[in-house]
Amino acid sequence: MGIRIEGKIERVNGKELSYDEFSEKYLMKNEPVLLTGLMDRWKACEEWVTEDRRPKLDFLSAHFGDSPITVADCTARELTDQKRTEMSLSEFMDYWRMLPSGSCNSNRSISRNNHPLLYLKDWHFVKEYPAYVAYKTASFFRDDWLNIYLDHYGMQQGSNVQCDQNDVKCSDYRFVYMGPEGTWTPLHADVFRSYSWSGNVCGKKHWYLLPPSQSRLIFDRFQRNTVYDIFDEVSEKQFPGFGQTIWRECIQEEGEIIFVPSGWFHQVHNMEDTISINHNWFNGHNxxxxxxxxxxxxxxxxxxxxxxxxxxxxxxxxxxxxxxxxxxxxxxxxxxxxxxxxxxxxxxxxxxxxxxxxxxxxxxxxxxxxxxxxxxxxxxxxxxxxxxxxxxxxxxxxxxxxxxxxxxxxxxxxxxxxxxxxxxxxxxxxxxxxxxxxxxxxxxxxxxxxxxxxxxxxxxxxxxxxxxxxxxxxxxxxxxxxxxxxxxxxxxxxxxxxxxxxxxxxxxxxxxxxx
CATH class of the missing domain: 1.20.1220 (Malate Synthase G; Chain: A; Domain 4)
Structure with a gap:
């Protein structure tokens, strides 16, 4: 089943945009936007990327290789998400080096020569390496109640489902993602229905986004579960509204930041070997x-x-x-x-x-x-x-x-x-x-x-x-x-x-x- 795409995401020079303009046009209206010119001086863009603009796997392994990480296998579904496993960053770098270059095609469910397609997700890099300033958050995203709060308090104080504030995995919503060409993230809306921003350190992503006004259309007939992959053969009987959805899309290039507003379901595909830095956040606007x-x-x-x-x-x-x-x-x-x-x-x-x-x-x-x-x-x-x-x-x-x-x-x-x-x-x-x-x-x-x-x-x-x-x-x-x-x-x-x-x-x- 093909999807209907009728809208692009606006691309704006972030250097020419004031906070008030960003607030009025995108925060208040809950509209996505691609921002350019905001990553020029990021340390990650210099030290994590080779001269030919590919991930510098040896550098990452040498400096951060002992970090425990979680990777998702993009070829294996587990319930409503991709199957996840734990390993060290150096082990993930070793896996990545062994992949044959350029052997992925547009079918995201096909692995490279039967290798699993592993995608590093949700790496709490800032908490793990606070002295290594990999990037500077753009002024548009600094009014970040979620991460400011978690830097000082634990979230779950109102239940006995406690999470140790010193546990890196419980500590914030600032993440590094990285994966080879062909890795992808299934359809989802962000945690807490927060805003998110994602900056491409290297590589290219293809985004498909659905406005909140249409979100009911991707749920099943009981309004419990959503479509997993918008490019699957989606059952009309199970998801009767899916055929009515109208999507927006964009190609996010290296050095660009995408702002994803609250409640926008999205599916994302890495068109090249890619590293991105991502925050989930909310404030008075959402x-x-x-x-x-x-x-x-x-x-x-x-x-x-x-x-x-x-x-x-x-x-x-x-x-x-x-x-x-x-x-x-x-x-x-x-x-x-x-x-x-x-x-x-x-x-x-x-x-x-x-x-x-x-x-x-x-x-x-x-x-x-x-x-x-x-x-x-x-x-x-x-x-x-x-x-x-x-x-x-x-x-x-x-x-x-x-x-x-x-x-x-x-x-x-x-x-x-x-x-x-x-x-x-x-x-x-x-x-x-x-x-x-x-x-x-x-x-x-x-x-x-x-x-x-x-x-x-x-x-x-x-x-x-x-x-x-x-x-x-x-x-x-x-x-x-x-x-x-x-x-x-x-x-x-x-x-x-x-x-x-x-x-x-x-x-x-x-x-x-x-x-």
């Missing part, structure tokens, strides 16, 4: 995609075990545990995640305003981005207010050190890693040079002084059993988070009070209008 995926996966997990609800004392907790195991986080993980970002943004805005009120207008682009992110959290938290997981009886089942300990505002701001986390956020939004020269640092005393905490938080947010209201404010639920953000906009001493809505034309929210 936070709602992440929440909607969690909600959908939660409903599926809940439906799967619904028949044991009456005999299970902690049914909701079991649903959340299964959600974390299947999706990578659950409702509690996600809430802790957005709460820490909210507190950090709140503190940064407070500090910007405190240092000198004129900085609020001088740093207008920075303030605009921070306010946009705060409003994005608010909108998602509003949709989380009434979910069953945050009922007091379900919070009671929270394991380990306890829920209130994790979401206490004073605890969050008092941790050393929170200060490092906040500084990373500052660096990601690129404060103006005039502001950086002030050597601004987060001051714990100013952020959690009695007067500041008590005046900034509403009484409903301050409520926490067993602690004085003025000393242990806690964000115990999405409703608390909503009230906090509303207070920051509505109260005369709120950090966002009195901001002119016309300053934020891209933000659609009643926080400005109501107050």
């Amino acid at each position: 936070l709602d995609f992440v929440w909607k995926l969690l909600l959908r996966d939660y409903c599926e997990a809940k439906e799967y075990i619904e028949d044991i609800r009456d005999i299970c004392d902690d049914f909701e907790w079991l649903c959340q545990r299964n959600l974390a195991a299947n999706t990578g986080m659950n409702f509690y993980d996600f809430f802790i995640f957005i709460s820490r970002f909210t507190v950090a943004i709140w503190g940064l805005l407070y500090h910007l305003k405190l240092v000198e009120s004129s900085e609020f207008s001088m740093s207008s682009n920075v303030v605009k981005r921070l306010i946009f992110n705060l409003v994005s959290v608010y909108n998602v938290a509003k949709s989380m207010e009434y979910v069953e997981a945050f009922n007091p009886e379900n919070i009671h089942h929270f394991p380990g050190e306890g829920w209130h300990s994790l979401v206490g505002v004073r605890r969050i701001m008092g941790e050393d890693r929170f200060q490092e986390f906040a500084v990373a956020i500052i660096e990601s939004i690129e404060l103006p040079d005039e502001f950086k020269q002030r050597n601004i640092e987060f001051s714990i005393d100013s952020l959690i002084s009695e007067g500041f905490s008590s005046s900034q938080l509403s009484q409903s947010v301050l409520q926490e059993s067993n602690y004085p209201k003025h000393s242990r404010p806690s964000l115990s639920s999405p409703a608390d988070l909503v009230r906090l953000i509303e207070h920051l906009f509505a109260a005369p001493d709120g950090v966002c009070y009195g901001l002119d809505p016309s300053f934020f034309p891209d933000i659609s929210c009643n926080l400005f209008q109501e107050h």
Whole structure:
């Protein structure tokens, strides 16, 4: 069955594009784009590639050969993915050297002279070799909540499906991919419905992308599984909508970066021996995609075990545990995640305003981005207010050190890693040079002084059993988070009070209008 292709991906010179233009044209519209000119000074492009622009296998083996890696066999399917195996990088380089050159054809299921087609995927290179700066992330992709967070916290704190933060495989979503001509990745949408960007260090890729508006068409009749390979003979009976899909495609050349938006299913083929660097990431622009995926996966997990609800004392907790195991986080993980970002943004805005009120207008682009992110959290938290997981009886089942300990505002701001986390956020939004020269640092005393905490938080947010209201404010639920953000906009001493809505034309929210 052939596929219908009716669109190309725009190719733009990244050096001539501002962040605001990128945000307006691609982030906000959730549209893919190919960007050129952003990889010129990458160390990887110089040291990992031969003069004839092929992977420098000897160099990679000599410098990183002991690294444990995961490779996918592109000729062997296992359930909904390719069969994977573990080996060292040097073993993979040895395999690659033995492959006959140029013997792959367009049929991606055919191996080279009956050799398996192995594709190195998901190598956490940055975490494993932090001192080796292989590349510099383009400014368009630095507002990366996912990886900033994972650099300082573990994701799964809301379940006992724990992953050691020091385990490289659990540590981030920054990857190196490399594989010979003919290797490929089956049809998929990215983890958490995140954005992704992928830069070709060498080689060429063929991308096929499907807009989110058509994603229902690639699922089976039960809306559970998707098509594995769009070039297979896809069963019309099993996938009745597949024949209606309309795809976009592009050829990604060496030195180009592709931006893949949230929810775009894609299948990718390496047309040459290829090395790429890839990040998954999300921020205020696509936070709602992440929440909607969690909600959908939660409903599926809940439906799967619904028949044991009456005999299970902690049914909701079991649903959340299964959600974390299947999706990578659950409702509690996600809430802790957005709460820490909210507190950090709140503190940064407070500090910007405190240092000198004129900085609020001088740093207008920075303030605009921070306010946009705060409003994005608010909108998602509003949709989380009434979910069953945050009922007091379900919070009671929270394991380990306890829920209130994790979401206490004073605890969050008092941790050393929170200060490092906040500084990373500052660096990601690129404060103006005039502001950086002030050597601004987060001051714990100013952020959690009695007067500041008590005046900034509403009484409903301050409520926490067993602690004085003025000393242990806690964000115990999405409703608390909503009230906090509303207070920051509505109260005369709120950090966002009195901001002119016309300053934020891209933000659609009643926080400005109501107050």
